[in-house]
Amino acid sequence: MKRRTFMMSAAGAAAGLALAPRMSFAAKDTIDWYTGSDTNILDFWTNTVKPAFEAAHAGIKLNLVDAGDNAGILAIADRAIAAKQTGTDPQADYFEHSDPLLPAGAIDAGIYVNMAKAGLSNYSKVNPLAIESEYSLPYRGSQVLLAYDTTKLKPADAPKTWDQLVAWIKANPGQFVYNRPDKGGSGGNFVRRAIHQANGLDPKAFKVDNYTQEFADEALGKGWKLLTEIAPHLYDKGAYSSGNTQSLQLLSQGVVTMIPVWSDQVLQAIDQGVLPAETGLVQLQDLALCGNFSRAIVLDNGVNRDAALKLADFILSEEMQGAILTELGGFPGVSWDHVSEDLRKKFADIIPQSIPTFPSGKWEAAINDGWYRHVAPNVDRKA
Amino acid sequence: MSEFVERAAPPLAETAASRRPFGLLLVAIPVFLVIWLVIWPAINAISRTIWRVDADGNTGFDLSSYAFFFSDRYSLDNLAVTLWTTMVCAVLLLVICLPIALYLRFSQGRLPAYVQALAILPMFVPSIILAFAFIRVLGPNGMIDILLNAVGLPKIRTPYLTPWGPVIGLVWDNIPLTVLILLSGLGSVANQFIEAARDVGANAFRVFWHIILPRISNSILVALSFSVLGIFSSFTLPYLLGPASPEMLGPFMQRTLRDLQDPIGAMTQAVVAFGFCILFGLFYVRSVARNRGK
Structure with a gap:
């Protein structure tokens, strides 16, 4: 009994030490960098950007931190707002990808740097189509495509429009799967494509500030109807994988024939042999699946604000933008004129004509909640 | 600290009663942790879900989130x-x-x-x-x-x-x-x-x-x-x-x-x-x- 009590106290004390609030402060000249993106992005920064940046800027170090997901980034932004109010150190300098409109009021609180006025030497190279706000810096893009197994589906027969895709899914039950929309963008943007389909193929109909409960109920409701119709023909009569990677796993194990994928993730997977070279890629021609640019944010009250701006400028350099194409399989954030000539020729096929987008903010919560309530449950999988 | 060390090794023949303070000290840490990390957040969560701020900014007794959950x-x-x-x-x-x-x-x-x-x-x-x-x-x-x-x-x-x-x-x-x-x-x-x-x-x-x-x-x-x-x-x-x-x-x-x-x-x-x-x-x-x- 005595020993057990001792063990319990020891374990309790250890847990207490681990959980006690960290009293550390951000180190000077070490940029605290956060991402909510997938592992391939973190790998790219760890293996490519960090060594190159640290070599080019002696004395500045990068501390790369995985915040888990977008909600994790927002939690740190909340912390930065609180730190601003109390004049303390937010222990964060750079967000790899976030939306400056979130958390609500962040720009007014003054925690984000205005990139257009920050004096970045490479700012003028940024693709004007990608700029959404002066407070964020588009530096890479990716788009959702359909990936399929060419041994089971000939490239000539691959669906080119939404209607052909739905017809194919119904004709090949169990051969298509997409992930839960809140657990990864490939499934998320497939769901958004269905919402576009149900609302006149007009991406401009949805704006970050035109969300109302009535409009959402009506517009999303039509999308849920389309998705519910195809649900019984999906993998395992309406199962949804729990992330981008899990969908790729189902395709690589030959369980399904087609999945929606992120362009960068699938190019990397083929490159590393996770997916076979026989993987085909196709984009819908009537309206492409959504994609987006990832936009970096620099925190104005971060201890290393100036160093973080150097990093923002560095990531727009021709060397790094080229690496985004070759190492990451993403699209550059700068205009194509600022990408080297040979790379421009090599990637001519995947240069997108347009990248439809879908606003986040309240729409995101409405889509996440609505899909779980209306699409996920209404399936009798035993039938 | 030295008092701690002395108490940590009591002679085996000592009676149970004199060991009691040491035993209580040992339990104090886990009890404190449980109160801090489990009981307090639990009370906090319960109070925040039943005493809620309504649209006019008044705080009042409100079970609507439970009503929603159970309906x-x-x-x-x-x-x-x-x-x-x-x-x-x-x-x-x-x-x-x-x-x-x-x-x-x-x-x-x-x-x-x-x-x-x-x-x-x-x-x-x-x-x-x-x-x-x-x-x-x-x-x-x-x-x-x-x-x-x-x-x-x-x-x-x-x-x-x-x-x-x-x-x-x-x-x-x-x-x-x-x-x-x-x-x-x-x-x-x-x-x-x-x-x-x-x-x-x-x-x-x-x-x-x-x-x-x-x-x-x-x-x-x-x-x-x-x-x-x-x-x-x-x-x-x-x-x-x-x-x-x-x-x-x-x-x-x-x-x-x-x-x-x-x-x-x-x-x-x-x-x-x-x-x-x-x-x-x-x-x-x-x-x-x-x-x-x-």
């Missing part, structure tokens, strides 16, 4: 699947672990040592690794399918992404704790009792039913309440192996808080989960108290 089909389905998973896991754990514990208690030699090592193994496997191993083995076109295919049998209906996925994972994950608790309970069954019963002609079943079971019923209760508490609030395995809907309360809470940015909804779900866990916990406390009373 919302979707939330109730999630609660139901959580209770179903917990109950099925508890029954399966008992069915699987009791024979293992009995075997380990009443056999000798080298083989039981290996069986015990195998039964304890899941304790050292992190659940995220378990989940991905599960997908590779029992998942679609996984190892089982490949083996079945090799001998010309049809594929199995994979439990991956169905309610049975988390059940299989959670049962495997909870075997070590259950076996260990049952085994320690079986330690209190003296060999003489069994030999005496055998001498008067009791068969194996009667020995189990009349001699062993009454002596370990307490351990069974403890083992079940421990694993049930863990299973009820599990997250990783239901998230990775379970279906999108209905989902267990763990993933549901996480999603409500982070993806839907609805802290009150998530806290309401948490309070409902506390409620059920307190019920399970009462069994444990009652059985411990009864044991002490003996």
